[in-house]
Amino acid sequence: MKPIKVGLLGIGTVGGGTFDVLKRNQEEIRRRAGRGIEIVMVADLNTARATEMTGGQCEVVSDANTVVNHPDIDIVVELIGGYGIAKDLVMKAIANGKHVVTANKALLAIHGTEIFRAAQEKGVMVAFEAAVAGGIPIIKALREGLSANRIQWVAGIINGTTNFILSEMREKGLDFGTVLKEAQALGYAEADPTFDIEGIDAAHKATLMSAIAFGIPVQFDRAYVEGITKLNAVDIRYAEQLGYRIKLLGIARRTDAGIELRVHPTLIPAKRLIANVEGAMNAVLVQGDAVGATLYYGKGAGAEPTASAVIADLVDIARLATADPNHRVPYLAFQPDAMADIPVLPMAEITSSYYLRIRVADQLGVLADITRILADASISIDAMLQKEPGEGESDTDVILLTHRCQEKQVDAAIARIEAMTTVSGKINRIRMESLA
Amino acid sequence: MKPIKVGLLGIGTVGGGTFDVLKRNQEEIRRRAGRGIEIVMVADLNTARATEMTGGQCEVVSDANTVVNHPDIDIVVELIGGYGIAKDLVMKAIANGKHVVTANKALLAIHGTEIFRAAQEKGVMVAFEAAVAGGIPIIKALREGLSANRIQWVAGIINGTTNFILSEMREKGLDFGTVLKEAQALGYAEADPTFDIEGIDAAHKATLMSAIAFGIPVQFDRAYVEGITKLNAVDIRYAEQLGYRIKLLGIARRTDAGIELRVHPTLIPAKRLIANVEGAMNAVLVQGDAVGATLYYGKGAGAEPTASAVIADLVDIARLATADPNHRVPYLAFQPDAMADIPVLPMAEITSSYYLRIRVADQLGVLADITRILADASISIDAMLQKEPGEGESDTDVILLTHRCQEKQVDAAIARIEAMTTVSGKINRIRMESLA
Numbered sequence: 002m003k004p005i006k007v008g009l010l011g012i013g014t015v016g017g018g019t020f021d022v023l024k025r026n027q028e029e030i031r032r033r034a035g036r037g038i039e040i041v042m043v044a045d046l047n048t049a050r051a052t053e054m055t056g057g058q059c060e061v062v063s064d065a066n067t068v069v070n071h072p073d074i075d076i077v078v079e080l081i082g083g084y085g086i087a088k089d090l091v092m093k094a095i096a097n098g099k100h101v102v103t104a105n106k107a108l109l110a111i112h113g114t115e116i117f118r119a120a121q122e123k124g125v126m127v128a129f130e131a132a133v134a135g136g137i138p139i140i141k142a143l144r145e146g147l148s149a150n151r152i153q154w155v156a157g158i159i160n161g162t163t164n165f166i167l168s169e170m171r172e173k174g175l176d177f178g179t180v181l182k183e184a185q186a187l188g189y190a191e192a193d194p195t196f197d198i199e200g201i202d203a204a205h206k207a208t209l210m211s212a213i214a215f216g217i218p219v220q221f222d223r224a225y226v227e228g229i230t231k232l233n234a235v236d237i238r239y240a241e242q243l244g245y246r247i248k249l250l251g252i253a254r255r256t257d258a259g260i261e262l263r264v265h266p267t268l269i270p271a272k273r274l275i276a277n278v279e280g281a282m283n284a285v286l287v288q289g290d291a292v293g294a295t296l297y298y299g300k301g302a303g304a305e306p307t308a309s310a311v312i313a314d315l316v317d318i319a320r321l322a323t324a325d326p327n328h329r330v331p332y333l334a335f336q337p338d339a340m341a342d343i344p345v346l347p348m349a350e351i352t353s354s355y356y357l358r359i360r361v362a363d364q365l366g367v368l369a370d371i372t373r374i375l376a377d378a379s380i381s382i383d384a385m386l387q388k389e390p391g392e393g394e395s396d397t398d399v400i401l402l403t404h405r406c407q408e409k410q411v412d413a414a415i416a417r418i419e420a421m422t423t424v425s426g427k428i429n430r431i432r433m434e435s436l437a
Numbered sequence: 438m439k440p441i442k443v444g445l446l447g448i449g450t451v452g453g454g455t456f457d458v459l460k461r462n463q464e465e466i467r468r469r470a471g472r473g474i475e476i477v478m479v480a481d482l483n484t485a486r487a488t489e490m491t492g493g494q495c496e497v498v499s500d501a502n503t504v505v506n507h508p509d510i511d512i513v514v515e516l517i518g519g520y521g522i523a524k525d526l527v528m529k530a531i532a533n534g535k536h537v538v539t540a541n542k543a544l545l546a547i548h549g550t551e552i553f554r555a556a557q558e559k560g561v562m563v564a565f566e567a568a569v570a571g572g573i574p575i576i577k578a579l580r581e582g583l584s585a586n587r588i589q590w591v592a593g594i595i596n597g598t599t600n601f602i603l604s605e606m607r608e609k610g611l612d613f614g615t616v617l618k619e620a621q622a623l624g625y626a627e628a629d630p631t632f633d634i635e636g637i638d639a640a641h642k643a644t645l646m647s648a649i650a651f652g653i654p655v656q657f658d659r660a661y662v663e664g665i666t667k668l669n670a671v672d673i674r675y676a677e678q679l680g681y682r683i684k685l686l687g688i689a690r691r692t693d694a695g696i697e698l699r700v701h702p703t704l705i706p707a708k709r710l711i712a713n714v715e716g717a718m719n720a721v722l723v724q725g726d727a728v729g730a731t732l733y734y735g736k737g738a739g740a741e742p743t744a745s746a747v748i749a750d751l752v753d754i755a756r757l758a759t760a761d762p763n764h765r766v767p768y769l770a771f772q773p774d775a776m777a778d779i780p781v782l783p784m785a786e787i788t789s790s791y792y793l794r795i796r797v798a799d800q801l802g803v804l805a806d807i808t809r810i811l812a813d814a815s816i817s818i819d820a821m822l823q824k825e826p827g828e829g830e831s832d833t834d835v836i837l838l839t840h841r842c843q844e845k846q847v848d849a850a851i852a853r854i855e856a857m858t859t860v861s862g863k864i865n866r867i868r869m870e871s872l873a
Contacts, residue, residue, distance in 0.1 A: 030584065138581070146574025274714070299732065300731075312727075
């Protein structure tokens with residue numbers, strides 16, 4: 002059978018990796034796919050660099066439209082990023098009857114519904130394994146490997162930059178700002194790190210996982226997003242003393258009331274395997290009703306790990322291209338006509354356990370007042386840590402771990418506690434999940 | 438589209454789990470698969486129990502031939518086990534043009550080549566996700582998720598019984614025999630535990646993974662198989678003091694000389710995630726050239742975790758049934774006409790690092806003699822641990838960790854060391870892998 006022909010939009014880090022891996026392993030990949038997979042055209046504004054990277058082995062053009070409109074191209078790989086021009090090009094490629102592979106989580110988390118609908122109408126595949134957790138085949142696991150299960154929740158370390166920063170903060174006892182600079186120097190964080198450190202990137206990925214896990218449309222605008230910029234080294238240290246690690250988790254959870262979709266720093270028991278995922282590595286923990294917990298771990302970014310996912314999608318398309326379009330694997334795991342209309346809950350309605358760090362005056366009765374407020378709000382306390390005041394200080398830290406309760410209960414209790422004259426400053430609240 | 442019809446051969450633990458999960462999650466599964474998946478007939482010698490388990494919701498027969506010959510059945514699920522009657526029935530089902538799903542690792546590790554060839558000729562699928570690591574979708578990850586990679590090695594904790602025993606031995610400092618009895622009482626080990634504790638079950642699974650990873654035929658007869666029955670609590674303790682855990686690993690590794698395929702107790706650095714997989718859990722670590730290391734973790738056995746894998750295969754078949762038989766996912770990841778002829782190496786030719794526990798007389802010069810023998814054999818020493826003799830004893834333990842060398846070098850050195858008059862008894866040799 003003749004090779005399947007691929008056009009690449011953008012040849013930066015991931016595009017270069019895709020080109021290199023496809024070339025290096027072409028024989029191995031052909032033996033798996035049953036036919037060759039050839040990049041025949043690359044579009045990049047920097048045509049000189051693109052020509053150098055491809056070594057003159059395929060046509061290089063500056064206008065991406067040339068690729069999406071080319072009659073010989075079967076699959077368009079979109080690696081431009083963002084949701085401006087990338088969206089136009091993906092929609093044009095679909096309209097032209099081409100299959101699409103993309104690593105663009107932002108695009109799909111925001112415009113996925115429109116893109117998948119168009120693809121369904123044209124009978125083409127849109128594959129996006131590289132969009133979540135890089136080289137880890139988590140989309141495939143959720144969409145195919147666990148298809149017997151009613152998925153209960155998904156919780157993942159799905160942003161390598163923030164996991165690197167948190168690992169360094171814990172190991173070296175350093176503050177966020179110091180470690181961020183180190184991460185930027187090492188290339189683990191971008192010059193403008195906002196998308197990573199504010200949790201937006203993780204929320205894009207969590208949105209995609211929530212859709213696949215529960216059969217709901219992508220709803221990035223309903224996701225709660227909290228990054229790691231306000232985390233203190235002291236909280237990481239206290240958490241450790243209590244037997245916990247702090248990780249930035251993307252969580253999608255099914256409850257009777259609706260779906261929780263949230264990204265925030267989270268205390269998890271240090272003995273859990275996922276608590277021991279360090280540095281820039283990613284891991285996703287999935288709880289299904291039949292299989293129980295399964296974990297998927299690996300590199301979530303980088304040229305070749307991401308290329309690994311892009312090429313796996315190309316092989317899938319080469320293998321599945323002959324199947325009836327209505328009987329391939331659905332884009333979001335569930336058939337388009339069988340999506341569920343379960344609401345994503347507002348943050349006030351979610352349930353979690355909580356870590357509360359409260360700065361109190363070191364005097365009699367303060368703790369009694371605080372625990373009374375919590376009891377009034379029906380919040381029960383799981384553990385407590387009280388520190389001695391520092392030399393010459395009259396205030397000290399009290400750390401409380403609560404049992405599970407609703408976020409709005411905690412919001413109300415925090416407001417009351419902060420109003421106490423014996424409490425100074427803001428309470429530092431970090432959510433806590435047992436992941437059991 | 439009308440439901441796909443399934444016949445079950447054997448309704449014991451896994452069959453019962455498959456029936457239950459398919460019933461409980463039928464709506465969710467139908468929404469994913471795009472059509473219903475119905476068990477319409479069950480064959481079991483114990484028809485009374487089968488009728489009770491299925492609640493009269495499908496036909497129960499005692500003769501499995503009734504299922505494999507039934508014209509209405511699309512997929513036969515073989516859960517009988519072994520390679521006698523199970524093989525005949527699978528071959529008959531294939532001859533009758535039915536797709537087959539099986540959890541039978543022994544059958545495929547030994548007769549896979551014949552079975553897959555017959556299936557290829559008839560254009561039917563043979564799916565076996567449940568045969569390796571239960572509910573963890575590791576076959577799918579290796580066969581599809583990592584298809585871009587030249588796989589370098591696979592190393593897995595793929596037998597829950599032995600991992601439970603090793604975890605208990607380490608945590609409680611108990612001997613193998615004591616923990617085996619406990620595991621049997623808890624239902625983690627069979628009355629006749631030979632297949633598990635001698636490593637045979639793990640070797641069946643490692644054989645299947647080696648074929649999928651490297652595109653070679655299944656060659657169980659070439660696998661090196663060593664169980665955990667000769668492990669001492671003292672070795673687990675010494676390993677721990679040196680920063681290692683002992684796990685029964687199934688290893689498939691590609692080298693320039695050929696494929697290593699081996700199952701044996703293995704020292705691995707305690708800091709590795711896979712070293713912290715405890716109890717009856719399974720985990721598989723895969724090293725690919727593009728993606729690097731990825732890890733897959735979950736329950737490797739049990740009614741519902743195994744059913745999760747069986748049903749995922751049913752969903753895959755429902756989704757892929759319309760594809761051209763020559764362009765579905767190949768049985769062993771590589772197209773049948775593109776299998777490789779790389780030899781599986783004899784054990785003497787493999788390379789590893791080694792843990793050697795040597796019982797020596799506590800006298801001058803013994804260590805010099807031993808290190809001289811190792812140096813003569815070009816084996817270099819990575820670490821050493823020498824214990825004080827016990828109260829009233831004149832012998833003591835010396836533990837040596839070697840750098841990587843060939844198994845036959847170590848065989849020769851061990852023979853020479855054991856011949857020393859100052860060395861008593863046999864040397865305890867355990868292989869060691871860094872998994873880096």
